Amino acid sequence: MDFGLTEEQQMIRDAARDFAEKELVPNAAHWDQAREFPESAVKQLGELGFLGMMVDPQWDGSGMDSISYALAVEEISKGCASTGVIMSVNNSLVCHPIEEFGTEAQKERFLKPLASGKKLGAYCLTEPMAGSDAGATKTTAVPDGDDWIVNGTKIFVTNGAYADTFIVYTATEPEKKTRGITGFVIELEQAGVSVGTREKTMGIRASCTSEIIFEDVRVTAEHMLGELNRGFKVAMVTLNGGRIGIAAQAVGIAQAAFEKSVEYAKTRIQFDVPIASFQAIQWKIAEMATKIDASRLLVHEAAHLKDMGADYSAAAAKAKLLASRTAVEVCDEAIQIHGGYGYVEEYHVERHFRDSKITEIYEGTSEIQKLVIARGVLKD
Amino acid sequence: MNLQFSDEEKMIIDLARDFAEKEVRPITKQLDEEKKVPLEQIRKLQELGLLGLMIPEEYGGAGSSTSCYIQVIEEFSRICPALAIVLSVHNSVGAYPILKFANDEQREKYLPRLATDWIGAFALSEAASGSDASALELKAVRDGDEYVLNGSKLWVTNGSIANLYLVMAKTADVPDKPHRGISAFLVEREATGLNVGKLEDKMGLRASDTAEIHFENCRIPADALVGEEGIGFKIAMQALDNGRIGVASQAVGIAQGAFEEAVKYAKERVAFGKPIASHQAIEFMIADMATQISAARNLVRRAAWLKDSDSNHTKEAAMAKLYASEVANRVVDRAVQVHGGAGYIKEYPVERFYRDQRITEIYEGTSEMQKLVISRSLLSER
Numbered sequence: 001m002d003f004g005l006t007e008e009q010q011m012i013r014d015a016a017r018d019f020a021e022k023e024l025v026p027n028a029a030h031w032d033q034a035r036e037f038p039e040s041a042v043k044q045l046g047e048l049g050f051l052g053m054m055v056d057p058q059w060d061g062s063g064m065d066s067i068s069y070a071l072a073v074e075e076i077s078k079g080c081a082s083t084g085v086i087m088s089v090n091n092s093l094v095c096h097p098i099e100e101f102g103t104e105a106q107k108e109r110f111l112k113p114l115a116s117g118k119k120l121g122a123y124c125l126t127e128p129m130a131g132s133d134a135g136a137t138k139t140t141a142v143p144d145g146d147d148w149i150v151n152g153t154k155i156f157v158t159n160g161a162y163a164d165t166f167i168v169y170t171a172t173e174p175e176k177k178t179r180g181i182t183g184f185v186i187e188l189e190q191a192g193v194s195v196g197t198r199e200k201t202m203g204i205r206a207s208c209t210s211e212i213i214f215e216d217v218r219v220t221a222e223h224m225l226g227e228l229n230r231g232f233k234v235a236m237v238t239l240n241g242g243r244i245g246i247a248a249q250a251v252g253i254a255q256a257a258f259e260k261s262v263e264y265a266k267t268r269i270q271f272d273v274p275i276a277s278f279q280a281i282q283w284k285i286a287e288m289a290t291k292i293d294a295s296r297l298l299v300h301e302a303a304h305l306k307d308m309g310a311d312y313s314a315a316a317a318k319a320k321l322l323a324s325r326t327a328v329e330v331c332d333e334a335i336q337i338h339g340g341y342g343y344v345e346e347y348h349v350e351r352h353f354r355d356s357k358i359t360e361i362y363e364g365t366s367e368i369q370k371l372v373i374a375r376g377v378l379k380d
Numbered sequence: 381m382n383l384q385f386s387d388e389e390k391m392i393i394d395l396a397r398d399f400a401e402k403e404v405r406p407i408t409k410q411l412d413e414e415k416k417v418p419l420e421q422i423r424k425l426q427e428l429g430l431l432g433l434m435i436p437e438e439y440g441g442a443g444s445s446t447s448c449y450i451q452v453i454e455e456f457s458r459i460c461p462a463l464a465i466v467l468s469v470h471n472s473v474g475a476y477p478i479l480k481f482a483n484d485e486q487r488e489k490y491l492p493r494l495a496t497d498w499i500g501a502f503a504l505s506e507a508a509s510g511s512d513a514s515a516l517e518l519k520a521v522r523d524g525d526e527y528v529l530n531g532s533k534l535w536v537t538n539g540s541i542a543n544l545y546l547v548m549a550k551t552a553d554v555p556d557k558p559h560r561g562i563s564a565f566l567v568e569r570e571a572t573g574l575n576v577g578k579l580e581d582k583m584g585l586r587a588s589d590t591a592e593i594h595f596e597n598c599r600i601p602a603d604a605l606v607g608e609e610g611i612g613f614k615i616a617m618q619a620l621d622n623g624r625i626g627v628a629s630q631a632v633g634i635a636q637g638a639f640e641e642a643v644k645y646a647k648e649r650v651a652f653g654k655p656i657a658s659h660q661a662i663e664f665m666i667a668d669m670a671t672q673i674s675a676a677r678n679l680v681r682r683a684a685w686l687k688d689s690d691s692n693h694t695k696e697a698a699m700a701k702l703y704a705s706e707v708a709n710r711v712v713d714r715a716v717q718v719h720g721g722a723g724y725i726k727e728y729p730v731e732r733f734y735r736d737q738r739i740t741e742i743y744e745g746t747s748e749m750q751k752l753v754i755s756r757s758l759l760s761e762r
Contacts, residue, residue, distance in 0.1 A: 131720050133651035156721045200726040202734065270512035280748050332709070335738060339510050339746060340535050343582050343739050350583035350738075357716060357734065358724050365720055367661050 005067070012064060013071040019048065020079025028080040031206035032351050037162055038083050038206055045083070046117015050076070051090045055099055059107050061115035066241075066303035070248040074296070077252030081355035082206035084252055088245030089158045090114060093363075094121030094167055097238040098185065101226040109222075110165055110185050122163035123242075124154035124212055125235055132368050134169070134235065135178035139214060141170035148172070148224075150184065150217040153196065156362070160210025161195045164188050167238075168214065169231050176229065183231035184223045192217035203354030242363045243316035244306065247299045250320075250327035250359040254292050257327075257334035257352040261285065264338055275337070284337060288330045295323035314376035321369040324359035331356040383681075389448040396430060396452040400459045408460040411587035412732050417541055418463055418587055422499070425467070432495030434471040436479070439491035446684040450629035454677075457633020458640070461736045462587035464633060466499075468626030469537045473619040473744075474500020477546055478566065481607045481615050486566060490544060501542035502623070503533035503593055504616050510535075511749050513548075514559035514613055518595060520549035525602045527551075527565065529595040532577070535743070539591025540576045543569050547595075548616050551609045559613035564606040573598030584735030621697045623744045625687065628680045628700035631708035631740040635673045638708075638715035638733040642669070645719050645728075662718060669711045676704040695757040702750035705740035712737045 005013070023041050031038050045051055053069045055061020064072075069091060077084025098111045113119040130136040139152025150170055157166070166186045173180030186193060196211030226234045262285060265276035275281050298319040305312035331353040335342030342349050360366045385393065403421050411418055425431045433449045435441025444452075449471065456464035475494045478487060494500050509515040518531030529549055536545070545567045552561035567574060577592030606615060643666060646657035656662050679700040686693035715730045716723035723730045741747045 126721065129650070131651065136651070202724050202726070202731045269508070270510065270515070272512075272515075278748075280751070328713070332738075336741060336747070339742055340505070343580075343584075343742060345581040345583070353738070354583065354735070357713075360717060361721055361724060365717070367717070370661070 005071070009065070009068045009071060012068040013075060015048070016050065016072040016075035017078075019045070019050075020075050024076065024079030024083055028082075028206070029345070029348060029351065031080065031082065032203075033205075033345070035200075035205045037208050038080065038086070039162070041080075041083055042086055042120065042162075043117065045076070045087060046120075049117070050087055051117045051120075052095050052111075052115025053091055055095050055111065055115040059099065059115050060112045061095065061099075066244060066306045067300055070244055070299050070303045073245050073248035074252040074255065074299075077249040078256040080206065081249060081253050081352070082204045084249040085158055085204055085207050085246070086120075088242065088249055089123060090121050092242040092245040093123035093238055094165065096241045097167060097183070097225060097234050100237065101183075101234050102185075105222065106185065106225070114165055119164040120159055120162055121165045121167065122157050122159040122212070123238070124157050124166050124168040126154060126156045127152065128155055132365055135181070135232065137169055137171045137181060138174075139168065139170045140174065141172045141182055141184065141219065144218070147218050147220050148184070150186065150192075150214045150219055152214050154212045154214075156199070157210050157212045158207055158362075160212055161198060161208045166193070166212060167225060168212075169235050172229055172231075178232040180229050181231040181235070182228050183225040183234045184219045185225050186214070186217060186219060186223060190217055190219075202357065203351070204358055239364055240313050240316045241306065243320040243369075244299060244302050244312075246359055246363045247295070247302070247316070247319040247323040250323035250356065251292060251296050251299060253352055253356050253359070254288070254295065254323070254327040254330040257331045257349055257356075258288050258292060260347075260349055260352075261288065261334040261337040264341075281337060284333050288333055291322075291326040291330060295319070295326040298322055314373055317364070317369040317372040317376075320359075320364065321366050321373065324356075324366060327356035327359050385448065385451070389445065389451075392430075392433075392442065392444060392448055393451050393455060395428065397455045399425070399428065399430070400456050400463075404456070404460045404463060408587070409726070409729075409732070411460070411462065412584075413586075413726070415581075415586045417466075417589050418460075419541070421463065422466060422541075426497055429495075431467065431470060431499075432475065433467070435475050435491050435495040439487065440495035441475075441491070446625065446687045447681060450625055450680055450684045453626055453629040454633035454636065457630045458637035460587065461630055461634050461733075462585045464630045465537055465585060465588050465627075468623065468630060469502060470494070470500045472623040472626040473502035474538075474542075474544070474546065476622050477564070477606070477615050477619040480618065481564070481611075482566070485603070486606065490566065494544065498543035499538055499541050501536050501538040501545045502619065503536045503545050503547045505535045506532060507534055511746055513616065514562060516548060516550060516562065518547070518549045520551050520563060520565060522551070522602070523599075526599045527602060527604065529565070529567070529573070529598040529600065531595055533593045533595075535580070536591050536593050537588060537743075539593055540579060540589045545569070545593065546606070546615075546619070548612045551612075560610050562612035562616075563609045564612035564615045565600060565604045566606060567598070567600055567604060571598050571600050583738060584732070585739055620744055621694050622687065624697040624701040624750075625680060625683045625693075627740055627744045628676070628683070628697070628704040631701075631704035631737065632673060632677045632680055634733055634737045634740070635669070635676065635704075635708045635711040638712040638730050638737075639669050639673060641728070641730050641733075642666070642715035642718040645722070649720075656718070665714050665718060669714055672707040672711060676700070676707040679703050695754055698745070698750040698753040698757075701745065702747050702754065705737075705747065708737040708740050
């Protein structure tokens with residue numbers, strides 16, 4: 001047994017940390033206030049290989065392991081949670097399924113530009129009537145000769161207005177619900193694809209969350225990802241990997257809030273001493289540190305199982321469940337430690353707090369994670 | 381024991397609820413987005429006699445009981461917590477200390493104004509003194525028949541709209557007991573040398589203005605002193621005892637508002653073939669939320685009743701504030717969770733409640749300070 005990081009993993013982590021400190025930390029507050037997509041930073045991340053980290057080099061990826069990926073997402077998210085999710089979506093929700101389920105031709109055509117950062121991807125599953133209940137998808141793909149015609153609206157698409165490539169889950173046989181779903185790779189430039197409303201989110205405001213509308217979009221067999229009517233499996237396998245990304249993002253957000261809290265507690269003097277001298281504050285710091293470490297370890301365990309080719313579904317769900325709750329609780333305490341200053345924009349912790357909450361919701365709510373975990377246990 | 385409101389109290393509460401629904405609900409999202417203080421609505425409240433709720437009738441106020449007053453705060457908070465805090469600060473830490481500690485002239489001069497067209501504020505905290513309130517540094521130096529104030533106050537709710545501030549300042553240096561060197565002053569907005577500084581960019585309660593107030597050789601008449609020198613800290617602490625009941629009720633209102641949204645959503649939102657309200661996990665969340673809100677509300681009402689009975693209520697007010705603010709946090713968090721992704725976007729009120737509730741565990745005494753107040757009170761009892 002070995003809990004150490006390899007030299008390569010440490011290098012990746014340090015490179016991501018460096019990048020975050022130089023390019024993200026100085027800009028995160030501004031991007032948040034202006035709801036500005038960090039285009040230049042994302043482009044740089046792409047050039048550095050951070051957007052296709054686990055993709056095989058033959059498809060222009062960096063060929064890294066999942067732990068390196070988790071470490072990198074954590075560091076990037078610590079600097080800017082929005083940039084963290086932009087990165088996670090491209091890696092886990094777009095590159096991964098294409099690499100896992102795509103044909104060689106699809107990998108050549110779609111995966112290479114996504115992995116090398118030339119194009120940005122997005123994942124279209126959720127609809128107004130289909131959130132946790134993904135099987136209730138109403139976007140249809142109707143056969144037309146050898147092709148299909150896609151119609152429908154997807155919502156809450158991260159990277160929405162900035163994505164070039166979408167993985168879209170459609171109902172090819174609606175009566176069959178989850179057994180009648182098919183995934184397609186669709187590009188923005190295809191006729192009938194448009195970006196709809198951009199949501200005003202509470203946090204991760206620099207990331208773009210939009211509606212994507214598909215109006216009579218023609219797709220061919222070359223666009224079908226995986227087999228006909230087997231798309232739900234693609235979606236679920238994808239989300240397993242995505243959970244690791246989001247869990248890592250949550251750890252990064254928690255870590256950012258935690259570090260600021262420790263710094264503040266050491267310097268803020270009240271009653272003639274730094275508030276870090278008070279037991280109440282020491283208790284908070286201890287609990288925050290413990291939860292963060294436990295969360296990070298669960299993330300790495302899930303990543304490790306994935307790299308070993310083992311079933312990591314429950315481990316990923318546990319990581320996402322715990323890390324997201326940790327992020328919310330740690331950010332909550334971070335605000336409390338800062339007192340009034342924790343409530344104003346200048347001190348950043350309120351941004352971490354707003355950013356943290358979404359991690360309990362997207363890519364499978366905590367309630368769904370609990371179902372996944374419980375079912376895994378109970379079926380044994 | 382009687383848990384009912386009188387007919388007169390019910391009338392005031394219904395009036396407040398109606399007002400909040402008709403005049404405030406339609407604009408509350410916009411107020412938050414634009415960081416706009418609802419001056420027009422405050423004016424209307426003044427005209428209705430609702431702003432000076434706790435001011436006795438002899439001074440032109442509504443002479444309401446604390447029980448009725450805190451219910452009004454809850455009604456407003458259910459819809460617009462920012463407006464509720466304007467009301468709470470104005471009454472609890474603005475008008476109340478004047479009523480309790482000022483002399484007849486001061487009462488006659490200011491209370492009728494606060495009952496009609498003036499707004500009150502409370503200036504205690506500074507950059508280096510939050511929880512450690514007695515470490516304040518704003519100086520008030522006697523000069524003939526005036527005092528000269530120098531320094532700055534932070535986190536003043538109603539800071540930029542107030543006509544009158546209750547300001548705690550240092551009149552004497554008392555090394556081991558700094559609180560004995562603090563005095564309270566009634567400072568009018570027009571005083572020379574008083575400047576409203578920066579307005580804070582807050583995460584929530586954005587329709588409530590929170591300002592820095594700077595005093596630069598600010599001259600005030602000597603009769604602006606409340607009571608006598610050296611009792612300012614005591615005045616501030618008793619004002620906060622009262623203010624805590626208001627904030628606690630604001631927290632209950634926020635929780636109630638978010639809870640109602642969550643129940644509404646849970647009944648309408650269908651997933652896996654049925655309304656999510658039918659899924660056990662959501663049912664249990666709803667049960668927990670309802671129970672916590674009821675418990676918090678009762679703690680608040682008990683504190684209000686003790687105050688109305690002129691009983692000591694320091695510990696009970698602290699318990700109410702501590703508990704209710706934590707309930708607001710938990711309940712709103714669950715309410716967002718019930719909404720799923722919809723709870724994270726501005727279209728739905730819970731997103732705003734999530735940002736608004738967070739300050740209730742901090743201002744008018746952090747939860748940590750409340751715990752000190754409660755434990756010290758208990759540990760000193762026989």
